[in-house]
Amino acid sequence: MIKLTIDGKLIEVPAEKTILEAARIAGISIPTLCHHPKLTPFGGCRLCIVEVKGIPRLVTSCTTTVSEGMEVLTSTPDIEDMRKFVLELILSDHPNDCMVCEKSGSCALQELAYKYDIRENEFSGERRIYTKRDGNPFIERDLEKCIMCGRCVKVCDEVQGVEAIDFGNRGFNTKICTSFEEDLDCEFCGQCVAVCPTGALTGKLWAHTGRLDDVKEVNTICPYCGTGCNITVHVKDNEIIRVTSGKETWNEGWLCVKGRFGYKFVSSPERLTKPLIRIVPKTKGKPEVRSQKSEVKKQKEDNFLPITHYSSLFREASWDEALDHVAAKLKEIKTKYGPDAIAGLSSARCTNEENYIFQKFIRAAIGTNNVDHCARL
Amino acid sequence: MHKEIVIRVCMGPGGIAAGGKEVLGSFREHLLKAGIFAKLKEKCSSHQVGCLGLCARDVLVEVHINRNKTVYQYVKPDMVERIVSEHISGGKPVEEWLADDTFKTFYGKQMKIVLADCGKVDPEDINSYIYSGGYEPTREVLTSWIPDDVIDEIKTSGLRGRGGAGFPTGLKWELARRSKSEIKYIICNADEGDPGAFMDRAVIEGNPHSVIEGMIIGAFAIGSNKGYVYIRAEYPLAVERLKIALKQAYERRFLGKNIFNTSFSFDIDIKLGAGAFVCGEETALIASIEGQRGMPRPKPPFPISKGLWQRPTVINNVETLANIPYIIRKGAGWYSSFGTEKSKGTKVFALTGKIRNTGLIEVPMGISLREIIYEIGGGIEGGKALKAVQTGGPSGGCIPASMLDLNVDYESLAKAGSIVGSGGMIVLDEDNCMVNMAKYFIQFTQAESCGKCVPCRVGTKRLLEILERITKGQGRDGDIERLERLCNGVKNTSLCGLGQTAPNPILSTIRYFREEYETHIRDKKCPAKVCKDLLIYSIIEEKCKGCGTCMKACPSGAITGDKKKPHKIDPNKCIRCGACFDVCKFKSVGRD
Incomplete structure (x- = not known):
């Protein structure tokens, strides 16, 4: 453990911690924009500068590790002056259109501008002008709002391992872009959107649906796969308008494209809301087992009608009726052909508990070991 | 009679630009024609050498006959025939083409260590460097010194980093030596990017083996087995000569496994920079070698503890490394006898701007600016008044003419608000804004x-x-x-x-x-009359003869007037190009 004083407060933290981490442990706040606790330090926004006794220059607390006996000052008039200076520079090259910005209310830059009371800008000058142009349905890139904190580049590289974006160009024209500045064409996991501190990266589906302060947040689990990421569903007027995930969750806030952007199915009119029982066509003698095949054949002839066409072969039923129906059929098969004629295949979208119950049911209630899971396929 | 003839043609950056290759070719041709190689059985060699310093007089050619040196300036290929017939065959130098007195003062105040062998050794022939005593320091260090001796020697010499910041080289090596790691790296920073600076280029093009030797000794001192030379791709000749030098050093087994049959092995790779100025910054340079975009990383951690691929890494500038073999050869005491208390040795500067003798100079630290400008530089061009000297390139500052007696060393320049930097020195006169x-x-x-x-x-x-x-x-x-x-x-x-x-x-x-x-x-005026938008051109009626020359020269049709009557400039049409000012023979165009 290392002992150091921050703002006169003696604290003890493990070695290898940075000054910023130590300060946060001690409950001392230092403003940051480019820092993200799950990513390697960048040191580009220069807001977390602090004074360390014995070092002539101000150092960035996010990149400097603690050392024994270090004396740190996180806020002096000089430091605050420099922070305000840096913020003024960032805002001098920012659209400042918080009125219509998707991020307003949850924007780190807006929050700091408020805190440092920056109204007029002494350094106003040329602003970068870019046109939005990505054709993808998920991620909106508004490069004018980008403050070049590099979080998106880092998350794409360090967490996702995709490296779809990086810094391009030099000087004032530096920007985050894809190779050869082509349209974004990645797996659209949206991790970059999740870590962006400003409105530069937002979800296209979220546009104009509701900002953070007028939604109901519901914590739940992602329904897509057995990984079971914790998600927060943002609900407005009983409809999901956005999905996020907190840093404190076990999945550390990381999600994939399905979990983050694939929530529209919830309110889809095509969604099944009641059990369906297949209508067996009445034929003489044996039931016509080829009815389904002939249906497929018919579909081929009709140039692949949508799947919904099958609905004509089903009828809605109550849960009791549907479950009774399944139970009766299973019993019938078991009596006639024995339990090994039945096999169970469980879904990766089920939870552990559900999978446990399922195999118990197949083994104990049906009486066979023919049970498996789709994740093994 | 046995005559020893050596002809040296400057093939430094300035020499090549002025046609050094053609001059050298012409010498070879005419020497062959005159049969000087075969008939007279004279030992004669003509070879290309690195920068001779006084680029303003290029192409410079040195003719040595029995060790008597004669220097020709502004040599063109068609002048070669006369030099060969009158001087080399006839024994009478061509008087009117000889370098004049200013040439002597240019060298008089200089002290050459790093550049001493530039212009003497053939950069493309390792034997030439070995004959001048090269690789002897390496042999001595590797076979009879321990690393701490090397560090002590460099510390005693007082050598400081020549890349700009002036960090003591011996201390840097010592810190890297103490860093615990199985793998360490030494990098030569040859990403010289300051506008107008070409010291490193001249050293690599003129004497690449001195840099390689410096790296071997440095690697031995810190305990590294792998070195990189990070050099900008815009220096194709330097890269080419470095490649040749490395190949020859490998052939002679000065590089590779078990150098001089010791247990020490060392390899050097070349990494080409892609033209970003910031890659001269050490952490950006490291990122670039690692294959990342050249962006600096925050310090600490410093490269000496976590550098290339997170391993302890020493990064030295070309000039720093080129000093090393000479310090070992002649001793730290000799080296520290030059310079001031805190800035030892010599420094190479690229003297440019409004000065008579532009070129590369090497001076002892602590020399005054006045000596550099008026003695070595030969004063300001056109008899104008000196205004300021800019040192250190884009990272440096200006020193006004009133402070001309300032000593050129790390401390004095920093106090005056400038830096030594990598060694750019731009002289500004009254016409500079x-x-x-x-x-x-x-x-x-x-x-x-x-x-x-x-x-x-x-x-x-x-x-x-x-x-x-x-x-x-x-x-x-x-x-x-x-x-x-x-x-x-x-x-x-x-x-x-x-x-x-x-x-x-x-x-x-x-x-x-x-x-x-x-x-x-x-x-809204520019006193030096440089800022175009602040200039107003007008015709002084009393002086104007109405010749119409300015009218013809004006590209925007702003000048009107009848023949033999004073003309007029329409300020709204004038684009302030200055064409009228330049062409008027009667000085009747006023610029204000």
């Missing part, structure tokens, strides 16, 4: 900023905008104070050396030439 010069440098740093940190990316842009405004006559009250606040902020909050020093050219010109800024802002 200081605001415009500050604008030029900030334009450069802004374009070369990597964009990682806010103050450098946006701050330098705002600085540039204000300076552009001032030089266009749109300066506002409070602009100087705004500049100062911005400079101060950028200096204090930038991540790397590029941003931290970018405001220096502005700060130092405000410090010494504040009234020039004020004249631009308040009176």
Whole structure:
């Protein structure tokens, strides 16, 4: 453990911690924009500068590790002056259109501008002008709002391992872009959107649906796969308008494209809301087992009608009726052909508990070991 | 009679630009024609050498006959025939082509260590370097010294990093030696990017083996087995000569496994830079070698503890490394006898600008600016008045003419608001506008900023905008104070050396030439008559003969008038190109 004083407060933290981490442990706040606790330090926004006794220059607390006996000052008039200076520079090259910005209310830059009371800008000058142009349905890139904190580049590289974006160009024209500045064409996991501190990266589906302060947040689990990421569903007027995930969750806030952007199915009119029982066509003698095949054949002839066409072969039923129906059929098969004629295949979208119950049911209630899971396929 | 003839043709950057290759070819041709190789059985060699220093007089040719040196200046290929027939065959030098007295004063005050062998050894022949005593220091160090001896020797010599910051080299090596790691690296920083600076280029093109030797000794001292030379691809000749030198050093087994049959092995690779100025910054250079975008990383951790691929890494400048073999050869005491108390040895400067003798100079630390400019440099061109000397390139500042007796060393220059830097030295006369010069440098740093940190990316842009405004006559009250606040902020909050020093050219010109800024802002005038937008051209009626020359020269049709009657310039049509001013024989065009 290392002992150091921050703002006169003696604290003890493990070695290898940075000054910023130590300060946060001690409950001392230092403003940051480019820092993200799950990513390697960048040191580009220069807001977390602090004074360390014995070092002539101000150092960035996010990149400097603690050392024994270090004396740190996180806020002096000089430091605050420099922070305000840096913020003024960032805002001098920012659209400042918080009125219509998707991020307003949850924007780190807006929050700091408020805190440092920056109204007029002494350094106003040329602003970068870019046109939005990505054709993808998920991620909106508004490069004018980008403050070049590099979080998106880092998350794409360090967490996702995709490296779809990086810094391009030099000087004032530096920007985050894809190779050869082509349209974004990645797996659209949206991790970059999740870590962006400003409105530069937002979800296209979220546009104009509701900002953070007028939604109901519901914590739940992602329904897509057995990984079971914790998600927060943002609900407005009983409809999901956005999905996020907190840093404190076990999945550390990381999600994939399905979990983050694939929530529209919830309110889809095509969604099944009641059990369906297949209508067996009445034929003489044996039931016509080829009815389904002939249906497929018919579909081929009709140039692949949508799947919904099958609905004509089903009828809605109550849960009791549907479950009774399944139970009766299973019993019938078991009596006639024995339990090994039945096999169970469980879904990766089920939870552990559900999978446990399922195999118990197949083994104990049906009486066979023919049970498996789709994740093994 | 046995005559020993050596002809040396300058093939440094300046020499090649002035036609050195053609001159050398012409010498070979005419010597062969005259049969000097075969008939007279004379030992005669003509070879290319690195920079001889006085680039303003290129192509320079040295003719040595029985060790008597004669120097010709401004040599062109068609002059070679006469030199061969009259001088080499006839024994009578061609008087009118000889280098004059200023040539002697140019060398008189210089002290050459790093450049001593540039111009003597053939950079493409390792034997030439070995004959001059090369690789002897390496043999001695590797076979009979321990690493701590080397570190002590370099520390005693007082050598400091020649790349700009002036960190003591011996101390850097010692810290790297103490860093515990199985793998360590030594990197030669040859990414010379300051506008107008070509010291490193001249050393590599003129004497590449001295740098390789410096690296071997450095690697031995810190315990490294792998070195890189990071060199900019814009130096194709330097890269080529370095490649040849490395190949020859490997053939002679000065590099590779078990050098001089000791247990020490060392390899050197060349990495080409892709033209980013910021890659001269050590952490950006490391990122670039690792295959990342050249963006600086925050320090600490310093490269000596976590550098290339997180291993302890020493990064030394070309000139620093080239000093090493000579320090070992002649002793630390000899080296530290030159220079001042805190700045030892010599420094190479690229002397450019409004000075008579431009070129590469090597002077002992602590020499006064006056000596450099008036003795070595031969004074200002055209008899104009000296205004200031800019040192250290885009990271440096200006020293006004009133401080000409300032000593050139790390401390004195820093105190005056400038730096030694990598060694650019631009001489400015009364025709140079200081605001415009500050604008030029900030334009450069802004374009070369990597964009990682806010103050450098946006701050330098705002600085540039204000300076552009001032030089266009749109300066506002409070602009100087705004500049100062911005400079101060950028200096204090930038991540790397590029941003931290970018405001220096502005700060130092405000410090010494504040009234020039004020004249631009308040009176909308440029005293040096450089800022185009502030100039007003008019015709002085009494002097104008109405010849019409200016009218023909004007590209925008702004000049009207009848023959033999005074003409007029329409200020609304005038684009301030200055064509009329230049063509008028009667000096009747006024510029204000």
